[in-house]
Amino acid sequence: MKVLTERAKPATNPAANAIPETPQAGPALSGRTLTPWLMVVLVVVLFSGGLFGYDQGVISGALHGIKATFSLSSLLVEVVTSWVTLGALLGALAAGELADQIGRKRTVLIAGALFTLGAIVQALTPDTVVLVAGRLIIGAGVGVAAVAAPLYAAELAPTAVRGRFVSAYQLAITMGIFLAYLVDGWLSKSDSWRIMLGAAAVPGLLLFAVALVAPESPRWLMTRLRRADAAAELRKVRPGVDIEPRLDAIETALRKEGERASWGEVFAREWRRPLMIGVWLAIFQQITGINAIIYYADQIFASAGFVTQSAQTTVTTWAIGGVNVLATLIAIAFIDNLGRRKLLLTGLIGMGISLVVVGVAFRYIVPQAAGAAAATAAASAGPTSAGIVTLLALVCFIICFAFSMGPVVWTVINEVFPGHIRGRAVAVATAVNWGSAFLVSQSFLSLIGAMGNSLTFWLFALFCGVAWVWIYFRVPETKGQSLEQIQQLWKVAR
Ligand code: BGC
Secondary structure, eight states: OOOOOSTTOOSSOGGGGOOOOSGGGOTTOOSOOOOHHHHHHHHHHHHHHHHHHHHHHTHHHHHHHHHHHHOOOHHHHHHHHHHHHHHHHHHHHHHHHHHHHTOHHHHHHHHHHHHHHHHHHHHHOSSHHHHHHHHHHHHHHHHHHHHHHHHHHHHHSOGGGHHHHHHHHHHHHHHHHHHHHHHHHHHTTTTOHHHHHHTTHHHHHHHHHHHHHSOOOHHHHHHTTOHHHHHHHHHHHSTTSOOHHHHHHHHHHHHHHOSOOOHHHHTSGGGHHHHHHHHHHHHHHHHTTHHHHHHHHHHHHHHTTOOSHHHHHHHIIIIIIIHHHHHHHHHHHHHHHHOHHHHHHHHHHHHHHHHHHHHHIIIIISOTTOHHHHHHHHHHTSSOHHHHHHHHHHHHHHHHHHTTTTHHHHHHHTTSSOHHHHHHHHHHHHHHHHHHHHHHHHHHHHHHHHHHHHHHHHHHHHHHHHHHHHHHHHOOOOTTOOHHHHHHHHHHHO
């Protein structure tokens, strides 16, 4: 198969099939025009991402109180923590089907309902069984939202700002995580875990309410042969613009794609290339270590010499949570100008170097007597040089992740598939992402136990290297191309 890199783009310009989206379409469609209805789309995306991040991040602070209330065994602690990921995996798989069958908008509505229900069940739970059920429900909401919201964003955003729209989803995830860290910090003294978990019901309800009035994806409506409805929705988000050429282009693309695909077609040879891109990017996003750091930052900082719980929480909240939000803003500013490949390749170099440095800090700077006693001894002197080096390197890692593998992976996953398999294929990639997140977060502590801190971080660094080479050779640039044009890439690349 021909390798398609940025430099090896097809000689035949896919713009031959171009949708007259930008200058020809008229002045109102500069691509940067944020119409009121596009704002509604953005709000849906922001709430979905925010809830994803909050529900993922909040458990670290809630666990302490939950353990005290229900005296959980360590197995149950793991179940309470990780079944959100399991629910997300199942939710993501179901969402692909739902998004194609009932539409993007109604799938987001279901996510809003699941978020609200799950939060209420967790907050009012009388015992662990109901609590675990609540964790599964909220996880399903996370999985459904993780598929539906970026898909919705990618299909409604004008080409010129599509990267920014999908990155806004990532920004919201990071804000959700940050907010969860802050709420955990505020409520940790009173151990009000029911409030921590239940608070998500409010934005869940808001998401439901906004999704009720939000426009449906014209692309999806066209797959249901509802051209008049698609025209009405497109007119809402792009008022004053001649939308007929756009609808024609969608129709042509859909006709070329044929009927809505079966599951078999998602895995057909024809689409193997975009599927591999989606699935491998999803895996690389996780096995390069982001969630080991997001979930276990407190512990990493503890073993690097940050003594008190409050020092660890502060560093985690601001150095990891806060920096993550700020750096994602950089991605939003640059993604549609610099392109996906440059951001991915640059970010991975920074992530790899940072991880090597963290490994060096643990190997050569932390006292090597090993075990808890050494950690406590190191800690008693306050943040050690290892602590400072680890902190700086992790900040660097987060910055690099936040402008590359975080937002760009979700953007690419949502733009590489042809429309008729998009819903299901995005669901597969998202489920793989959650499966990988589950594996990494489950095995991180065991890896540290078995190989030590340094080798574990160096292993993540090695995966950054592998991801870099793979992306360099396998992922084409998709910046500035309409979703229909991107499909032309696979024809040439086969
Ligand atoms: C990833 C999450 C991660 C988050 C951190 C997202 O892109 O999918 O697993 O926790 O970024 O910002």
